[in-house]
Amino acid sequence: MIRDIAQFSEKRYDLLIVGGGINGAAMAHLAALKGKRVALLEKQDFASGTSSKSTKLVHGGLRYLENFEFAMVSQALKERYLQLKESPHLVKSLGFIIPIYQSGSRPFWKVKLGVFLYDWLCGKYSIGSSRPLTIKEVQHFLPGVKTEGLKGGVIYYDAQMDDARLCLDNVLRASELGADVANYVEVKTVDTKEQEMFYVRAVDQLTGKEFDVKAKKVVFTAGPWTDVLRRREDATCVQKIRTTKGVHLILEDQISKHAMFLSSEKDSRMFFVVPYRGQTLVGTTDTDYSGNPDDIQVEEQDLEYLFNEVRTAFPSLNILRKNIVGSFAGLRPLVFNKDHSPSRTSREHMFLESSSGLYYLIGGKYTTYRKIANDCLNRIFNNAFGEITDDFHLYASQLNKIQIAELSREYKLEKVIVRQLENTYGHRMRAVLDLVRENSSLGERICSCCDVIKAQIRFAKQEEMAQKKEDILSRRLSLSS
Numbered sequence: 001m002i003r004d005i006a007q008f009s010e011k012r013y014d015l016l017i018v019g020g021g022i023n024g025a026a027m028a029h030l031a032a033l034k035g036k037r038v039a040l041l042e043k044q045d046f047a048s049g050t051s052s053k054s055t056k057l058v059h060g061g062l063r064y065l066e067n068f069e070f071a072m073v074s075q076a077l078k079e080r081y082l083q084l085k086e087s088p089h090l091v092k093s094l095g096f097i098i099p100i101y102q103s104g105s106r107p108f109w110k111v112k113l114g115v116f117l118y119d120w121l122c123g124k125y126s127i128g129s130s131r132p133l134t135i136k137e138v139q140h141f142l143p144g145v146k147t148e149g150l151k152g153g154v155i156y157y158d159a160q161m162d163d164a165r166l167c168l169d170n171v172l173r174a175s176e177l178g179a180d181v182a183n184y185v186e187v188k189t190v191d192t193k194e195q196e197m198f199y200v201r202a203v204d205q206l207t208g209k210e211f212d213v214k215a216k217k218v219v220f221t222a223g224p225w226t227d228v229l230r231r232r233e234d235a236t237c238v239q240k241i242r243t244t245k246g247v248h249l250i251l252e253d254q255i256s257k258h259a260m261f262l263s264s265e266k267d268s269r270m271f272f273v274v275p276y277r278g279q280t281l282v283g284t285t286d287t288d289y290s291g292n293p294d295d296i297q298v299e300e301q302d303l304e305y306l307f308n309e310v311r312t313a314f315p316s317l318n319i320l321r322k323n324i325v326g327s328f329a330g331l332r333p334l335v336f337n338k339d340h341s342p343s344r345t346s347r348e349h350m351f352l353e354s355s356s357g358l359y360y361l362i363g364g365k366y367t368t369y370r371k372i373a374n375d376c377l378n379r380i381f382n383n384a385f386g387e388i389t390d391d392f393h394l395y396a397s398q399l400n401k402i403q404i405a406e407l408s409r410e411y412k413l414e415k416v417i418v419r420q421l422e423n424t425y426g427h428r429m430r431a432v433l434d435l436v437r438e439n440s441s442l443g444e445r446i447c448s449c450c451d452v453i454k455a456q457i458r459f460a461k462q463e464e465m466a467q468k469k470e471d472i473l474s475r476r477l478s479l480s481s
Contacts, residue, residue, distance in 0.1 A: 016215035024221035053330025128157030248283030395426030
């Protein structure tokens with residue numbers, strides 16, 4: 001995947017997609033798959049916004065059943081199953097435990113009914129059946145969990161993902177299929193349509209050079225920046241995005257190999273405690289945000305909220321502030337609705353078409369990104385895409401222990417490194433191994449604290465359009481938050 005800015009001025013595109021998060025990446029992938037001439041531009045790095053600031057879950061959304069959003073949950077459960085099948089290197093099944101307490105806001109019968117309905121909505125797309133847990137089982141699965149008032153619990157199954165890599169895989173597939181893609185390119189203006197063509201002025205953020213892109217259709221998949229872009233076209237346009245802030249913190253040790261779905265002691269909203277790369281991810285908050293999306297950051301009150309909740313959930317572990325090794329904040333671009341609290345606002349998506357013929361995608365859940373992309377393309381191209389099909393492939397790979405051992409011997413790499421390469425790249429790992437074959441020193445770890453090797457740094461620069469240090473560490477290798 002080569003960053004070639006000159007090509008954008010030389011071609012005429014069927015579709016220009018502005019925004020390289022998961023929805024824009026998937027739309028470029030699907031449109032290129034169907035033979036459209038596609039351009040994808042991202043003003044920062046791919047997945048640098050909301051698409052890498054999630055709880056890293058591919059899930060139906062158990063809590064949305066309380067909002068009676070059965071159709072959305074059902075669709076998400078189907079997509080969860082398909083993503084486990086298509087991207088097993090990036091999406092893994094994970095058990096989630098809900099401990100039930102005497103003083104809890106959700107009684108045992110309600111939780112059991114909820115997970116039963118969740119299982120039923122899965123239908124043939126089930127990845128594991130839920131079951132009730134005794135007090136002893138909850139204590140066994142969640143060492144150190146609060147025992148005062150504990151009545152038992154429930155275990156159910158969802159999935160965990162590498163959100164940034166899943167987005168990047170879609171960009172890579174789009175590029176392989178003929179789409180022209182570039183990061184660090186900001187769209188400045190869109191001129192009125194002439195001769196069935198939009199003239200888009202863009203600037204290369206790395207060089208400052210401006211250039212034009214010509215496209216028959218233009219769609220903005222800009223997430224929290226959508227209303228900002230809409231106001232460039234029409235300063236009087238009505239607000240359509242409700243941005244809510246989600247903060248996560250990372251604890252240095254892994255509390256459990258199972259995830260935990262908890263009700264907050266402070267406000268009863270649900271949050272997760274999830275095993276994450278040998279550590280523990282805690283989140284998320286859900287509060288309204290009205291500032292500039294570029295200025296989002298973790299505030300002290302956000303950390304304090306999550307820190308107090310996880311300490312309350314695991315009182316015997318003596319979790320201290322010094323155990324927090326990372327944190328990050330992201331924005332959810334929800335469809336505007338002031339009638340509900342942020343956590344009860346729908347995660348459904350919608351499309352807008354402006355008076356000049358520009359399209360905007362609003363809202364949506366990460367899990368249903370394939371469906372969202374397909375719906376949007378059908379809207380833009382008058383239902384030419386039909387229903388989403390099974391040829392929406394990424395880089396699925398699932399090596400067994402024997403195959404891992406064989407590659408370990410062939411390339412003189414530790415088995416844990418080979419497994420890490422597969423979990424990062426899927427079957428594209430062979431291209432990284434080729435670099436090691438050419439230069440054995442590239443098989444060395446970049447440091448003693450992780451299983452990443454030097455070849456991956458070179459690969460990120462040469463093949464995955466990484467331009468800056470944070471592109472590599474945060475989104476190509478997920479070594480930092």
